[in-house]
Amino acid sequence: MRPRPFLITLAVSAAVAAQPPIVALPAPTHPAVTLRIVFRAGSVDDPPGKEGLTALTAELMAEGGTVRRSAAELHQVLYPLAAEVDVAVDREMTVFSGRVHRDEFATFLPEFLDVLTRPRWDPKEFARLRDDAENELVRQLRTSDDEALGKAVLDRMLYPHHPYGHPIVGTVAGLRALTLDDVKAQAARLFCRARLIVGIAGGYPDSAVATLEAGLTALPPGAARPEVALPPVPDGPKVLIVEKEAEATAVSMGFSWELSRRDPDFPALWLAFSAFGEHRQFTGRLMNRLREQRGLNYGDYAYLESFVQDHWGTFPRPNIARSHQFFSIWLRPVEPANRLFALRAALYETDKLVKQGLTDDEVEGTKRFLAGYSQLYTQTDRRRLGYAIDDLFNGTPGHLAKLQSALTHLTTAQVNAAIRKWITPQRLRIAIVTKNGAELVRELASGEPSPIHYPSPKPQAILEEDRTIERFPLPLKATDIEIVSAKQLFEK
Amino acid sequence: MRALITSSILLLASAAQATTFPFPMQSETLPSGLRVVTVPMDSPGLFAYFTLVRVGSRNEVEPGHTGFAHFFEHMMFRGTERFPAERQAQLTRDLGLHSNAFTWDDETVYFYAGPKTALPQVIEMEADRFQHLKYAKEAFQTEAKAVLGEYNKDFADPAMKMEEALLDRAFVRHTYKHTTIGVLADVLKMPEQYDYSLQFFRRFYRPDNCTLFVIGDFDRAAVLKTIRAEYGAWRGHAEPAAVPIEPPQTQERSATVDWPSQAKPRVLVGWHTPEAGTQAAAVQKVLGPYLFGEASPLYRELVLERQLVESFEVAYLDDDRPGHRDPRLFYYQATAKRPNDLPAVMAAVDRAIAALANGQVNAQLLSDVKRHLRYGLLTSLETPTRVGEFLSLVVAPTGDLGALDRLFDQMAGVTPAALSSFAQQYLVPTHRTTVTLMVKEKK
Numbered sequence: 001m002r003p004r005p006f007l008i009t010l011a012v013s014a015a016v017a018a019q020p021p022i023v024a025l026p027a028p029t030h031p032a033v034t035l036r037i038v039f040r041a042g043s044v045d046d047p048p049g050k051e052g053l054t055a056l057t058a059e060l061m062a063e064g065g066t067v068r069r070s071a072a073e074l075h076q077v078l079y080p081l082a083a084e085v086d087v088a089v090d091r092e093m094t095v096f097s098g099r100v101h102r103d104e105f106a107t108f109l110p111e112f113l114d115v116l117t118r119p120r121w122d123p124k125e126f127a128r129l130r131d132d133a134e135n136e137l138v139r140q141l142r143t144s145d146d147e148a149l150g151k152a153v154l155d156r157m158l159y160p161h162h163p164y165g166h167p168i169v170g171t172v173a174g175l176r177a178l179t180l181d182d183v184k185a186q187a188a189r190l191f192c193r194a195r196l197i198v199g200i201a202g203g204y205p206d207s208a209v210a211t212l213e214a215g216l217t218a219l220p221p222g223a224a225r226p227e228v229a230l231p232p233v234p235d236g237p238k239v240l241i242v243e244k245e246a247e248a249t250a251v252s253m254g255f256s257w258e259l260s261r262r263d264p265d266f267p268a269l270w271l272a273f274s275a276f277g278e279h280r281q282f283t284g285r286l287m288n289r290l291r292e293q294r295g296l297n298y299g300d301y302a303y304l305e306s307f308v309q310d311h312w313g314t315f316p317r318p319n320i321a322r323s324h325q326f327f328s329i330w331l332r333p334v335e336p337a338n339r340l341f342a343l344r345a346a347l348y349e350t351d352k353l354v355k356q357g358l359t360d361d362e363v364e365g366t367k368r369f370l371a372g373y374s375q376l377y378t379q380t381d382r383r384r385l386g387y388a389i390d391d392l393f394n395g396t397p398g399h400l401a402k403l404q405s406a407l408t409h410l411t412t413a414q415v416n417a418a419i420r421k422w423i424t425p426q427r428l429r430i431a432i433v434t435k436n437g438a439e440l441v442r443e444l445a446s447g448e449p450s451p452i453h454y455p456s457p458k459p460q461a462i463l464e465e466d467r468t469i470e471r472f473p474l475p476l477k478a479t480d481i482e483i484v485s486a487k488q489l490f491e492k
Numbered sequence: 493m494r495a496l497i498t499s500s501i502l503l504l505a506s507a508a509q510a511t512t513f514p515f516p517m518q519s520e521t522l523p524s525g526l527r528v529v530t531v532p533m534d535s536p537g538l539f540a541y542f543t544l545v546r547v548g549s550r551n552e553v554e555p556g557h558t559g560f561a562h563f564f565e566h567m568m569f570r571g572t573e574r575f576p577a578e579r580q581a582q583l584t585r586d587l588g589l590h591s592n593a594f595t596w597d598d599e600t601v602y603f604y605a606g607p608k609t610a611l612p613q614v615i616e617m618e619a620d621r622f623q624h625l626k627y628a629k630e631a632f633q634t635e636a637k638a639v640l641g642e643y644n645k646d647f648a649d650p651a652m653k654m655e656e657a658l659l660d661r662a663f664v665r666h667t668y669k670h671t672t673i674g675v676l677a678d679v680l681k682m683p684e685q686y687d688y689s690l691q692f693f694r695r696f697y698r699p700d701n702c703t704l705f706v707i708g709d710f711d712r713a714a715v716l717k718t719i720r721a722e723y724g725a726w727r728g729h730a731e732p733a734a735v736p737i738e739p740p741q742t743q744e745r746s747a748t749v750d751w752p753s754q755a756k757p758r759v760l761v762g763w764h765t766p767e768a769g770t771q772a773a774a775v776q777k778v779l780g781p782y783l784f785g786e787a788s789p790l791y792r793e794l795v796l797e798r799q800l801v802e803s804f805e806v807a808y809l810d811d812d813r814p815g816h817r818d819p820r821l822f823y824y825q826a827t828a829k830r831p832n833d834l835p836a837v838m839a840a841v842d843r844a845i846a847a848l849a850n851g852q853v854n855a856q857l858l859s860d861v862k863r864h865l866r867y868g869l870l871t872s873l874e875t876p877t878r879v880g881e882f883l884s885l886v887v888a889p890t891g892d893l894g895a896l897d898r899l900f901d902q903m904a905g906v907t908p909a910a911l912s913s914f915a916q917q918y919l920v921p922t923h924r925t926t927v928t929l930m931v932k933e934k935k
Contacts, residue, residue: 029534030874031514031870031871032870032871032874071796072792072796072797075786075787075791075792076787079785079786079787079860079864080787080859080860080863080864081863081864081867082863082864082865082866082867082868082871099871100867100871101867101870101871104867124799125796127799128795128796128799131799131802131829132802132829135756135802135829138754139754139755139756139757140755140756142753142754143751143753143754143755144648144649144650144651144753144755144756145648145649146648147645147648244753245752245753246648247644247647247648248641248644248645248648250648280592281584281590281591282569282581282584282591283581283584283585288581291638291641292577292581292634292638293634294634294637295633295634295635295636295637295638295641296637296638296641297638297641297644297645298638298641298642298644298645299641314590314592332641332645333641333644333645333648334641334644335640335641335644365582365585365586366585368585368586368587368588369584369585369586369588369589370588371588371607372587372588372589372606372607372610373588373589373590373606374588375537375538375588375606375607376538376590376605376606376875376877379535379538379874379875379877380874380875381874454633454634455633455636455637455683456629456630456632456633456634456683457630458630486753487753
């Protein structure tokens with residue numbers, strides 16, 4: 001095949017203060033046009049007592065119709081085009097995305113611009129979407145998705161009394177406190193030109209960038225976002241057990257850290273985390289030791305940044321960048337009988353990673369893995385735009401390419417030094433969603449061994465290692481462990 | 493060696509309105525019956541390599557073995573003599589590959605994606621594991637526990653329980669009675685099924701039951717040469733699975749699923765409908781979005797105006813499959829805002845179906861739905877992996893590459909009268925099974 005027959009140009013006009021930066025990635029042969037309109041705003045901008053305001057505001061804009069068309073009328077126009085209008089709200093970034101076949105772009109663009117600049121603020125849609133948000137907390141997160149619940153609880157543990165800590169969708173009390181006026185004011189404050197990054201990619205016509213830019217001048221000017229401060233995290237429980245009728249036990253653990261993509265240690269840690277726990281691949285140690293060797297669960301992964309899987313794929317979702325990051329480990333649900341063993345196995349592996357580091361083979365193999373695998377990160381226009389926009393947000397131009405190139409120079413010693421410097425297992429906070437929580441509290445506090453029984457013979461080396469794991473010290477006092485009913489979570 | 497028996501160039505990229513698969517595709521069948529389909533597309537330096545095996549939970553005909561096709565998919569990662577599991581994982585890592593697999597009712601699909609320099613070794617590894625899979629009993633038993641973990645992960649969601657209940661109630665004899673992951677009792681017994689697993693491999697993992705799809709940036713001649721060499725010795729014929737025929741349903745059925753906490757209220761309703769490849773299957777691809785899509789009157793009434801429903805899920809919507817290999821179900825799931833609203837929701841759906849059966853068809857909406865489906869497909873096939881997934885799922889039910897063309901033609905040909913007669917014939921109470929979620933909190 002011939003090489004790609006189009007040019008990728010990255011036009012960034014950030015130098016002109018009044019002009020929002022534009023990322024343009026033309027690909028004339030592509031059948032679709034992809035838009036990503038990103039605001040440096042997210043749930044971190046929810047005022048205290050109004051948790052969920054940013055997400056509801058964005059949802060109401062994306063779904064609730066425009067001045068010209070009600071929600072139903074907008075569907076009538078967009079549906080035949082298979083045009084997508086979507087919104088994704090994260091902690092510090094909100095992405096309004098649009099996608100349409102290039103033949104229909106001219107019809108689509110004015111509608112999409114109206115969504116952003118002339119929302120309908122329909123009270124009925126406000127009520128509908130606020131109900132949905134509350135249901136998401138009360139009837140979904142608390143009851144029907146234990147893995148997401150574990151992660152939401154970990155957020156709360158890592159950032160108590162900080163807007164990073166509440167679910168992006170909000171809290172029950174926060175949502176109930178919201179009014180349509182709150183939503184309008186939040187839109188004017190957050191979804192403004194001063195916080196805007198514009199992205200367009202794919203088979204768009206030459207005139208599209210100018211039309212898009214002109215259309216977005218109707219956004220309020222607004223003010224640049226304030227720095228996101230992270231005051232020292234107060235001591236909370238080291239372990240929070242969420243009591244719930246659940247067949248299996250979900251575990252998430254982590255601690256906040258100030259690692260950024262600009263940090264010189266970032267490439268070394270990128271490699272280290274891939275070797276330790278690459279998301280949904282069989283290359284990581286955690287996956288290998290916990291699932292492959294011991295059959296404890298479906299998967300075990302580790303992350304150096306806030307991570308959300310992109311749709312059904314395995315790659316990281318772009319545009320969830322934030323000012324303060326955290327380290328985390330995710331154990332997919334384990335049988336309750338093995339919950340303590342699995343937790344100890346993860347702690348043991350973390351401890352071993354810090355004390356003994358990665359081997360030369362792991363470092364060299366992971367370099368090769370990432371050199372290939374990470375090329376798949378930017379295969380679509382949507383993801384290419386996402387990465388370029390993250391680079392603007394983070395101030396890291398060409399981040400992925402630089403990471404790929406940095407890999408070649410990394411040494412095992414550098415990687416292991418970065419691991420030792422950054423990973424402090426003593427700081428881990430642990431969220432556990434399980435039934436019979438009181439029994440787990442007792443087991444955790446007692447420090448008694450938690451042996452595992454396999455349905456099949458195991459190699460001697462694993463059985464010996466198990467004897468260390470089942471006794472792996474848990475430096476916990478009874479006061480370090482709290483238990484809460486799932487029903488009580490996210491009230492306020 | 494001249495291995496080429498049949499070679500056809502399928503010109504699917506024609507400008508015909510109905511045909512929307514946008515890439516050229518060439519197919520060749522080796523003497524063993526293994527079919528190799530090559531699809532070049534613009535993805536500089538990157539490829540995807542898919543293996544479709546026409547085996548799924550449909551093939552699980554022996555009692556006590558539900559979930560086995562999926563479990564077996566896991567075992568395919570447990571190595572061979574030449575590439576033991578650790579070596580396989582290490583090579584995948586060293587070649588920088590994305591590797592995964594999935595199993596559904598009619599198919600098991602394996603894939604690799606990555607830099608094209610890795611393609612010869614991928615072919616070598618895949619050819620080896622499909623011919624010479626070999627794992628120890630201990631590895632088998634360990635993997636069975638990982639499958640239990642997958643079951644546990646999925647069943648924290650009441651939607652899975654409801655699907656399980658719908659299939660169990662709607663089917664009496666056919667293997668579509670169980671979900672792909674299997675019933676818990678069988679999943680728990682999986683560690684005991686080592687010998688059966690060897691038999692399963694022999695019965696279904698045969699060249700004439702498989703199709704390779706090579707997609708992206710590659711040299712076709714070189715790829716075919718390597719494939720012929722690496723798979724050349726693979727022999728044998730797949731056994732047909734003796735899947736029982738489902739007797740017609742003659743009475744309405746229902747079931748409830750208990751859930752121990754306040755989950756979102758929902759109802760799942762399914763009707764028996766024909767298999768893929770038929771005109772009726774094409775009708776149901778269109779019918780889902782026609783009845784429940786965002787431009788439908790039901791969506792407008794129940795989601796936006798009366799606000800009884802939070803969302804609908806519908807069979808074959810956002811699903812590449814053109815239908816199933818055997819007759820299965822057309823279904824919808826309504827997630828309601830409040831439990832008491834479910835009867836009103838079902839009544840509104842019944843009214844919409846009755847109107848359809850009565851010949852009241854909105855021709856403009858039908859045309860909008862067809863346009864939506866065509867554009868949706870054209871804009872979704874962005875990466876080799878996505879194209880591989882799409883082709884595997886479209887081809888799996890009938891095994892016929894022409895299914896792709898036919899489906900688009902048939903969908904384009906769905907008339908108002910066809911929708912109406914489908915509703916009259918299939919969406920009737922005697923073919924229907926209804927599953928409702930009941931919250932039963934412990935005091």
